[in-house]
Amino acid sequence: MVSRVLGWIDQRFPLTPFIKHELTDYPTPRNLSYWWNFGFLAGFVLVLQIATGIFLAMYYKPDVNLAFDSVQHIMRDINYGWLLRYIHSTGASAFFVVIYVHMARTLYYASYHKPRELMWWTGQVLMLLIMATAFMGYLLPWGQMSYWGAQVITNLFGVTPFIGDKVVLWLRGDFAVGDATLTRFFALHYLFPFLICAVVVIHLVALHTVKSSNPSGISLADKDNIPFHPYFTIKDFFGLGLYLIIFCTFVFFVPGTFIEAANNIPANPLVTPPHIAPEWYFLPFYAILRAIPDMLGGVVAMALSVLIFAILPFADRTSIPGGAHYRPVYRAMFYLFIVDVLVLGYVGSQPPTGFVVPLGQVSTFIYFATFFLLPFISKWEERWMRARGLPPELMALFEKRPPRAKWPRKGEAK
Amino acid sequence: MTDSNVLDNADRRDFLGKATAAVGAAGVAAACWPFISSMNPSTDTLEKATTEVDLSTIPEGQMQTVAWGGKPVFVVHRTPAQIAAMKDSQGGHDPQVDAERAKDPQWLVVVGVCTHMGCIPSKNEDGWLCPCHGSVYDNSGRILHGPAPKNLAVPPVKFVSAEKIIIGEA
């Protein structure tokens, strides 16, 4: 019966061929580790956020006089409202855990190299969209931290030369964060996840063009690819099960972990909470912002700290594949970078006094130094590794193909 | 997605695969329930399911319309003549005794929504006339003639005192 219906559809729409080609029979490297589960997990979190968000939006009121009360109404009176809310608030943090691990995997294995540069850049667009969505979503409960976080961050746009004040006014729709700001943030917070969905489709189309990287960093022979179904469907579901156990532990037992105490107080434009801090996932960037004493410098540094990832396909000048798998110096840089980001996170969570200040400045320096030194270190490392002697599987690779093409220098023929 | 890829060895019944799929499907179904349930009326909406009416403000022969659960309810202070007229009849094509509809014959409380298409009937001497399609109700809210199939609905009513009723509580 099902096959008859599918047959009817297939005559008019490439449903079965599409599913076979892109999902069921799709060739996937057999050696993918569990670090490759996180893309699927990110997609799952996105779907769950949209689902809970839509049902929350049935009761949430984007008006400064009603917003906080409507959230309490959801928590106390709506059937399972508390569950929808906690899934959504925990899910926002979970989203960042998942995509940060997903990015770390890409950095570790240097999967941003050719031919996957577009995957890296679409991924970066996705990260920017998710950050914007999270920032706008955080204002919606209209708590003290919501209000003051939005006030501080929208203020930063005032550093725009010449038109700074006008930009801030335009962004907020008012002289301070207010009803106009809240309503437009709600409208955009509802919209952005669908933009994210569209960019995810582009990200996946790019993926299916170049196929997944793998932990060895070397393109596998066809015989070492296996069909996505059943091997990776079951592996993704198993990974999802593990993820859900951790996720549900937070949702059902410690849901307040990601809700700041101050956000249980309705927003008061006349009283600032003792420390204003963004949610944990923005802390490293917040630390970089504060590390530069000049406001314009701080904003530029913060923007750069997010955008600088885009240069990696060019900054990493090695032709040795596999990232940290084969390259010991790159591996050390990776771990140093991770530790540095964690230190920046700590710095961002603390009031900017005492030893925290120089710690933040040193960590910011290391952060950017990693990117700026990478072109030189990667080239030196390759020379050093070749001099030492490459492992046999890499030697085999280089025998087959010439070294990576360099950009033609002035005067040279192409 | 068909099962044939999972059942690599067609000879063996893939119990684990089928069982896991069943357990997973049950979980997905259960996970849908909070979303569906959240759209039902909330607890505070359900708490507001009663309306209090002060009867002392309604003179004999008059009717007051109050809101109950978002619908209009007619509270009629019936005259002895009206009560007598209603006592002996059974109504029209939805027969019902008046005593069943008004525990205290002096007060008739009916939902003011025509059982045909939902318009609000207009009060007259002998009962109600629905302006939309001409249904005629008597002074007990029973349908006499017209397209409406049933009598005007009688909500649960509790007499807290001679002067006060709660609509929505029995």
Add this chain to the structure above:
Amino acid sequence: MKRWCVFALCWLACNAWAETETALNKVEVATDLPTLERGAETVMTVCVGCHSLKYIRFHELAKLGMAKDKVDTWRGSNTMGTAISSQMPADAALASFGKAPPDLSLMAKARVGEADYLYSYLLGYYTTPEGATGNHYFPATKMPDVLAVAGVTDPAQRAQLEQKAREVTSFLAWAADPRAQERQTLGYYVIGYLLILTTMLYFLKRRIWAKLDKA
């Protein structure tokens, strides 16, 4: 491994940093009905004199299981659907204290330390050398020493006050999160289900992948 160590150290450092002032006294929040009822009694007779609980309706108290006659006494002529409001009008409060006493519905969550903070605050009143009353945990507070804690040294009396503070804290913790019990019960079922499903998925994964090397 290195990464986890550093992260753990950072987390510990964060927590250590948080407690720079007087250490909080820990309280074990009660969830049983008798304690909550006693806490409600104190809150409704003492605290509601100045504070409101605008997100709690009298219906909620009845649903929790509190005695109907008690709830009726507390609500007076208000209907069951009315929210708990303070008995002091806003302008009188402003005149007496300089600012309106905050609503208590979420107080158990709105302060760092949550229930421990509330408990410590209520018991944290002391008499200054000048004879005034101060509070160790919120020196700038305008709230008077409602439990008459300052200056009490007798251990039996002290224990009674601690019990009362615990009851009030427990009731306010309930008020801040009335669905906590339901949430945790459902949580046990959900995690239990997920453990079973994930175990089944694990064995199914192993079985499917075992076929790979045989093929």
